[in-house]
Amino acid sequence: xxxxxxxxxxxxxxxxxxxxxxxxxxxxxxxxxxxxxxxxIAAEAGxxxxxxxxYFGSKKGLFGAALALSAxxxxxxxxxxxxxxxxxxxxALRDLLITWEDPEAGAPLRALLxxxxxxxxxxxxxxxxxxxxxxxxxxxxxxxxxxxxRATTFCAQVAGLxxxxxxxRLEPISSMSPDEIVRTIGPRLQLIRRPAAxxxxxGRAVPQPVAE
Amino acid sequence: xxxxxxxxxxxxxxxxxxxxxxxxxxxxxxxxxxxxxxxxIAAEAGxxxxxxxxYFGSKKGLFGAALALSAxxxxxxxxxxxxxxxxxxxxALRDLLITWEDPEAGAPLRALLxxxxxxxxxxxxxxxxxxxxxxxxxxxxxxxxxxxxRATTFCAQVAGLxxxxxxxRLEPISSMSPDEIVRTIGPRLQLIRRPAAxxxxxGRAVPQPVAE
DNA sequence: CTAAAATCTCAACTGTGATGAATAAAACGC
DNA sequence: GCGTTTTATTCATCACAGTTGAGATTTTAG
Numbered sequence: 437x438x439x440x441x442x443x444x445x446x447x448x449x450x451x452x453x454x455x456x457x458x459x460x461x462x463x464x465x466x467x468x469x470x471x472x473x474x475x476x477i478a479a480e481a482g483x484x485x486x487x488x489x490x491y492f493g494s495k496k497g498l499f500g501a502a503l504a505l506s507a508x509x510x511x512x513x514x515x516x517x518x519x520x521x522x523x524x525x526x527x528a529l530r531d532l533l534i535t536w537e538d539p540e541a542g543a544p545l546r547a548l549l550x551x552x553x554x555x556x557x558x559x560x561x562x563x564x565x566x567x568x569x570x571x572x573x574x575x576x577x578x579x580x581x582x583x584x585x586r587a588t589t590f591c592a593q594v595a596g597l598x599x600x601x602x603x604x605r606l607e608p609i610s611s612m613s614p615d616e617i618v619r620t621i622g623p624r625l626q627l628i629r630r631p632a633a634x635x636x637x638x639g640r641a642v643p644q645p646v647a648e
Numbered sequence: 649x650x651x652x653x654x655x656x657x658x659x660x661x662x663x664x665x666x667x668x669x670x671x672x673x674x675x676x677x678x679x680x681x682x683x684x685x686x687x688x689i690a691a692e693a694g695x696x697x698x699x700x701x702x703y704f705g706s707k708k709g710l711f712g713a714a715l716a717l718s719a720x721x722x723x724x725x726x727x728x729x730x731x732x733x734x735x736x737x738x739x740a741l742r743d744l745l746i747t748w749e750d751p752e753a754g755a756p757l758r759a760l761l762x763x764x765x766x767x768x769x770x771x772x773x774x775x776x777x778x779x780x781x782x783x784x785x786x787x788x789x790x791x792x793x794x795x796x797x798r799a800t801t802f803c804a805q806v807a808g809l810x811x812x813x814x815x816x817r818l819e820p821i822s823s824m825s826p827d828e829i830v831r832t833i834g835p836r837l838q839l840i841r842r843p844a845a846x847x848x849x850x851g852r853a854v855p856q857p858v859a860e
Numbered sequence: 861c862t863a864a865a866a867t868c869t870c871a872a873c874t875g876t877g878a879t880g881a882a883t884a885a886a887a888c889g890c
Numbered sequence: 891g892c893g894t895t896t897t898a899t900t901c902a903t904c905a906c907a908g909t910t911g912a913g914a915t916t917t918t919a920g
Contacts, residue, residue, distance in 0.1 A: 444884020445898040452898080470682065470766055474877065484900055489878060491898095546765075552815050553758075553765045554682055563816045571818060588812065588821045589833060595816075596808020600800065603764050604775045604807075606783060609800045621801060624836075657867040657916035664867080696869055701909060703867095821895065 453491050454480045461502040469499055469551035469558065500561045513570055521578050525625035526618055527593060528574075533614035536602060540553060544642055546602065566591070665703045668693045673714040681711055681763035681770065711763060712773040718796055725782055733790050737837035742832075744806065745826035746802060748814060758814065778803070805837055 459481040474495055478485040492498040512535050516528035548565075551558035562598045574587040597617070598608050609617070671693040686707055692698040702711040724747050728740035740853045748757070760777075763770035786799040809829070812818050821829070 443900045445886065447885070449886080451698045453836065468766070473875085475875085485877090486879080486901080487899065495877065497849040520711035549811075549815075550765045553811075554680075559815055560818065563818060564814060567818060585820050585832075586819050591818060592821060593805055594808065594810040595811045599761075599765075599807045599811060600804035603771055604778060605771065605780060606775060606800050606803060608797050609804060620797075631879070655869045655914040657914085659916070661917085683908085687906085697908090698870080698918065699868065839899080 452481075452483055452487060456483060456488060456491060456498070457502055462497050464499060464502050464551075465547050468547040469495075474498070495568065496555065496557050502525040503548070503561050503565055513573065513602060517573055517577050524574070525590060526579065528590075529597070529625060530614065530624055532594065533617060534596070536598065549599070549603070564598045581611060582633060590625060651831055664693075664695055664699060668700060668703060668710070669714055672710050674761075674793060675760050676711060676714050680759040681707075688711070700814065708767065708769050715760070715773050725785065729785055729789050736786070736789065740836040741806060741809070741834055741837060742830045745751060745809070745829060748810065749826060757810065760817070761811070802837060809833065821843060 441520040456477065460472075460477050463480070465478055466472075473487050475485055477498075478488055488495075488498055492501055512531055513528060514602075516524060516531050519527065548562050553559070570592060571584065571587045574590065575583040578586065597609070601609050601617075604610075612620070655730060663844075668689065672684075672689050675692070686700050687697055689710075690700055691784055699706075700710055704713055724743055726741060728743050731739065760774050763772070764774040768777075783796065783799045783803060786802065787795040790798065793797075809821070813821050816822075824832070
């Protein structure tokens with residue numbers, strides 16, 4: 437009776453694009469890039485597989501679009517960025533660790549990293565997101581000369597910790613508790629706030645007000 | 649005339665397994681995990697595709713076997729490990745950077761990282777290799793209490809630098825010269841040689857002879 | 861010498877991302 | 891309002907990936 441038309445445009449104006457994007461974002465953040473299949477996204481979103489190609493061109497395109505929606509590293513950082521810049525590193529590190537500890541919430545950054553490592557194009561997308569959402573904000577917060585470089589160095593150290601602990605699982609870092617890590621390594625992160633005395637013996641960096 | 653038997657065991661005893669492994673190792677280190685196809689390895693090694701499954705079970709199995717052959721991070725580290733432990737971090741960092749700078753020689757560790765990020769099983773293989781070939785050697789070299797932890801922390805920092813510079817390409821770290829990086833960040837790596845005064849106010853670490 | 865084990869080829873299977881043709885609804889021009 | 895163009899959707903199919911099982915052949919063991 438209800439002869440549902442099997443082809444052609446659907447009636448009404450369902451925002452299919454947003455629907456796909458919604459599912460894709462969640463799935464990518466949960467399962468990484470490679471592991472998530474376009475077919476599964478299409479199925480869950482209740483659309484045809486080819487529609488993804490139609491709207492986003494390719495899997496990379498979809499990943500990029502889902503990422504541009506601004507992913508949650510910014511959220512994690514948001515709380516830490518407020519408050520005393522002097523203790524920002526410890527707090528940021530701590531928040532990141534306990535987030536990652538939760539298997540539910542921990543996957544997102546892993547997904548980003550997985551994508552970035554695997555593909556040049558994806559790496560560029562992740563880079564832009566990180567610079568926009570993380571580095572810029574930290575740099576603005578700590579201020580001073582070389583703020584950006586110090587912020588990036590901080591990110592590098594945290595990234596290294598993440599890779600070592602959660603990806604490679606090297607011991608003993610892998611089996612230390614988050615608190616232990618913050619206690620042991622946190623204080624060192626703070627050092628990035630001061631220009632390294634050894635390399636810049638002259639031209640001391642004058643602290644500057646936060647530029648926002 | 650030459651009725652080459654098209655099926656069955658080949659005559660003689662060609663070490664097919666080693667042949668595959670040889671090609672696989674090179675290709676994996678050059679191109680990463682995902683990008684290298686079993687078919688291309690089989691073709692280059694001049695064997696049938698199914699032989700790879702026969703000998704190594706799966707692509708992961710092959711990757712693991714190729715890795716167990718001891719990969720080149722050990723080689724890079726070898727030179728740096730000799731000489732004054734006090735300047736080991738700078739030298740190791742420097743060697744690693746200039747190696748990575750060379751597009752020819754730089755790919756290997758990227759391949760390892762790519763594999764590790766992508767798959768739990770591969771991560772375990774990489775972990776074992778790194779602990780065996782890198783962490784243990786550094787720890788033995790620097791000695792003292794917490795030697796292993798400090799070595800791992802060092803690896804974490806270097807890993808973070810690598811990820812940030814070569815995978816994500818965050819600025820300004822990405823565009824600094826290797827020398828600049830060593831000058832700027834190297835001195836901080838040295839800090840891992842001393843127990844962090846803040847966290848361990850009592851129980852000073854007594855330097856111990858190198859155990860080898 | 862013969863049976864078993866090891867090695868090797870071939871053909872197929874399933875699942876992946878991607879593409880192009882056919883179709884239907886919506887939007888637009890007048 | 892009608893015809894045309896644009897947009898959205900489905901279906902069928904592609905090339906290529908890793909994996910698997912059946913058989914063929916050689917080597918090895920007893």
